[in-house]
Amino acid sequence: MKKTLVAYFSQTGNTRAVAEAIFEALHGEKDIRPIDETLSLEDYGLVFFGFPVQSHSVPYKAEVFLRRVPAGQALALFCTHGSLHGHHLSQEALEYALVLAGKAKVLGSFDCRGKLSMKALDFLSKSPEHQEWTDMAASAATHPDDKDLHEAREFALKIWTTHFHGGY
Ligand SMILES: Cc1cc2nc3c(=O)[nH]c(=O)nc-3n(C[C@H](O)[C@H](O)[C@H](O)COP(=O)(O)O)c2cc1C
Numbered sequence: 001m002k003k004t005l006v007a008y009f010s011q012t013g014n015t016r017a018v019a020e021a022i023f024e025a026l027h028g029e030k031d032i033r034p035i036d037e038t039l040s041l042e043d044y045g046l047v048f049f050g051f052p053v054q055s056h057s058v059p060y061k062a063e064v065f066l067r068r069v070p071a072g073q074a075l076a077l078f079c080t081h082g083s084l085h086g087h088h089l090s091q092e093a094l095e096y097a098l099v100l101a102g103k104a105k106v107l108g109s110f111d112c113r114g115k116l117s118m119k120a121l122d123f124l125s126k127s128p129e130h131q132e133w134t135d136m137a138a139s140a141a142t143h144p145d146d147k148d149l150h151e152a153r154e155f156a157l158k159i160w161t162t163h164f165h166g167g168y
Contacts, residue, residue, distance in 0.1 A: 001164055002045025003029040007038045009051045009062045014080040014114030017144050018152045019050050022078065025153035026160050035065050046074045046107075046163050048156065052114060053081035053093040055129065058100065066100035075104040076159045078152065080114030080144060082121075082137030089133050107163060110155040113143035 004026050008019035016034075023032040031044075041047055047069070051062035058066065069075055077097050081090035094109055116124075116137055125134035144152075 001028055003031060003043055004046045004048070004160060005038070005041065005044040006030070006032040006048045006050075007035055007065070008032075008049065009035040009059060009065070011052060012114075012117070012120075014144055015050045015052050015078075017149065018078055018080060018110075018112065018114075019048070021144075021149040021152040022048050022050075022156040025156040027157075028160075028164065035061055038065070041070060041073055044073075046076070046160065048076045048078065048159075049101075050078040050080070051097070053079055053083070053090050056089050056133070057093050058097050062097070063100055066097055069101045069104045071103035073104045074107055074163055075101055076107045076156075077101070077109040078155070079109075079111045081111060081133070082114065082116055082140045083133040084136050084139075085111070085113060087133075087136065107159050108155065110152055112148035112152065113140040115141050115143055 006019050006023045008015050010016035051059055079094055083089045090111060098106055121134060121137055124130040
């Protein structure tokens with residue numbers, strides 16, 4: 001059985017916390033790496049990849065990573081965002097990530113909210129481009145919380161089990 005990789009891009013630690021929860025839930029041989037230390041996906045039978053939503057989209061570094069995922073690679077995506085769960089803004093970023101990884105075999109996706117510092121929120125909310133999501137973001141202050149991390153573990157285990165053992 002090939003190894004599983006959890007790769008992530010995280011600026012302030014929220015996506016890293018979700019990546020660590022996902023990593024904990026996995027069985028078998030596994031690695032966890034920030035995006036900058038992810039050289040090749042060759043050894044991995046399954047890759048989880050996570051990023052924070054930025055400016056309604058996928059951050060540039062994450063975009064570069066997703067474009068390089070080889071054809072047929074089994075991939076599961078996760079992201080964190082300040083906007084409300086299920087809001088179209090964060091869903092659109094996730095949908096764009098799916099397009100970027102178009103050649104991969106995408107097995108599923110997970111998202112949850114992630115806090116911003118009051119300083120960042122105050123700064124970003126002054127820009128019209130960020131108005132819509134910053135209005136929602138103050139209530140993300142406790143996320144990712146225990147429930148988010150629990151759900152991330154459940155997501156990871158389900159994907160891993162289905163991929164390597166056909167659901168058993
Ligand atoms: C510059 C910047 C832009 C952001 N843009 C968005 C956005 O468009 N939509 C959104 O829901 N959250 C946005 N966020 C909030 C982040 O997605 C959220 O805080 C995330 O959990 C950060 O993850 P990290 O700690 O792994 O970097 C933005 C945050 C920053 C700093």
